[in-house]
Amino acid sequence: MATTVSQAPTRATPLASTFEEKSKPASLRPGRIVLYVVLTLYGLVSLGPFLFALLSSFKTYADVLTPSLIPHPFTLGNYQEIFGGASSSLFFHYISNSLFYAIGAAVLNVLLGSLAGYAFGRMEFFGKNVLFALTLAVLMIPSQLILIPKFLVADSLGLTDNLAALIVPAMVTPTSVFLMTQFLKSLPKELEESAMIDGCSRLRTFWQIILPLARPAMTAVAIFSFQGAWNDFIWPLIVQSHEENYTLTVGLAFFKGLHYTEYNLLLAGAALNILPLVVMFFIFQRYFIKGVSTAGLAGR
DSSP states (O other): OOOOOOOOOOOHHHHHHHHHHHHHHOOOOHHHHHHHHHHHHHHHHHHHHHHHHHHHHHTTTTTTTSSSOOOOOOOOHHHHHHHHHTTTHHHHHHHHHHHHHHHHHHHHHHHHHHHHHHHHOOOOOTHHHHHHHHHHHTTSOOOGGHHHHHHHHHHTTOOSSHHHHGGGGOOOHHHHHHHHHHHHHHHHHHHHHHHHHTTHHHHHHHIIIIIIHHHHHHHHHHHHHHHHHHHHHHHHHHHOSSSOOHHHHHHHHGBOOOOOOOOHHHHHHHHHHHHHHHHHHHHHHHHHHHHHHHHTOOOO
């Protein structure tokens, strides 16, 4: 008699099942397809004006107001006029002033914001919660509301019509203090305790242990501060009187005359104004996203 041997069914191991799940293509549900379509349309609508402005900066003055997207003819004359024309020396002044303003604000906000954030997030002292609440309350005050008081204070200190008038009011902002405070709160207390057991002072602990761990938050603060100072228009316009002290945003406004506007030069200058922000964001994008996301995780 022939006997049949029944074969036991094989059971897939957890590793194999996990591999099979990962190897399966993700099914596109109707809701996900609609989401992708909406996000794609939103991206096109958001990037469309920037792309049109960038391409229009390569158009001639006669062609810049035409609705065509592709420049015809394609010219670099606008950038040559900005860098080599009659107003090129002033344009270089605008760029240098904007760089001085933005870099100075970014460096000071990182330094002073880190010190204030360390005090609010890692130390205990009388009135800490009240001071932090007052710092957050400043965020609710519109910046336009304090323009006149800020100008009067700057004028009484002799800080008008010079580059110090740009740097001093922007040395530290409540946003920088808040971001650094929330990020430093998320770090474990054992780091400082171990350092102090080894004989480190408070300042050395902050400088050699805490500060290197806060690079994501410091990058976010630097990008926010640089962007805010670089794009600032109202305050430099109010506090500066001579063209040599204008920033790039204020200088670009002079391409718009009383009777006509040189849109080709204006768009070329605007493209140069956007370029540093785009480059800086793509270089530090990883740290920026990590710093902003981690700053909101501290619940203490």
